[in-house]
Amino acid sequence: MIGALIVRDARRSFTGAAWLPVAFFLLVATLIPFAIGPDARLLKLVGPGILWIAALTAALLPIERLIEPDRADGVLDQLALTGLAEESIALCKIIAHWLTFGPLLLIASVPAAALLAMDGSSLGRTEIALAIGTPGLASVAVAIAALTQGLPRAGALAGLLMLPLAVPLLIFAVANASLLEAATSLLLTAGAPFVAGAAIRGART
């Protein structure tokens, strides 16, 4: 059931919503040169930071569709009846979400870096930082999605809840402190299934 659930979630995402964060990410990267002018030196300086801001905000977009549709349609109930623990369900959703979010973002970073006049080594460092950080971001997104399921205007609330949690990732990522970033990402990824699992159980009516 676990494999089937990951495949199902990834399939549903790729046939629609997965492209939205990527498009948003590229759009932000396109807007920046217009906003601060075409000075290559300045763009290069702010580039990695801008990519991270774009990645963080892009990570907010899918939150509302991660858990809520499955709660409203009874999918979470039926999954529980198959004997799957809520924590396992959450873990599946985290894996499926990262698969449809992380790699696409890493690919989109290449054209985005070109728009921001970043050189190869700067792009390389940002790619590594994104590869380390996106599992943490995906996990937090699923946990927040579970905590806000069923609430009105969950999307706006999710943004307020998620961005502060992503601050440590952001700090370590742009400072090129890979080990600290990896530790933070690991902590978030390890904790999120338990938070999301408890939230799924608690939201049942």
Place this chain on the structure above:
Amino acid sequence: MKALLRFQGVTLRRGGRVLFQDLNLDLAPGEALQIAGPNGSGKSSLIRLAAGLLEADVGKVERSVSALADDNVALDRELPLRAALGFWVNSPSDAIAALGLQQLEQVPVRLLSSGQVKRATLARVVASGSPLWLLDEPLNALDVGSADRLSRLMATHLDSGGSVLAASHQKLPGDWRRLELGP
């Protein structure tokens, strides 16, 4: 024989209101029990309690492996019916035929009528092979022919040692033990 479902002194509160108190219930293999009562009397909550989706405030619920059909569809709407059911059960063919859905196997779930969707959720229960069926308002949206099909399937299930717990305010076809919940 061991009961497939047992409630021992179960009390359930929802929204500060006691729905039922000190409820004892045994469902043996081959037994069918209908929970009846007016709207809001806790029929659906009792079904969800039996499914393990709610926790009792007091008392204990023991259950065997169960399958649930309620008003939630829980089928991927963009998929053809057969593929959508295939996510949940390994071989849905027999159940699809038993509920008269063969013609609709390749039709996406989002295009089905509410009665056809109801039959699909019942097909998932039938195909699950679970000994305990939990049905919440099984006759909702079903036409006469489909209700007949369902009652035949339930009779077969009971004969083979399964049990059915159904919540309905209507009269169900067949031989049912009844449990009335108060308002």
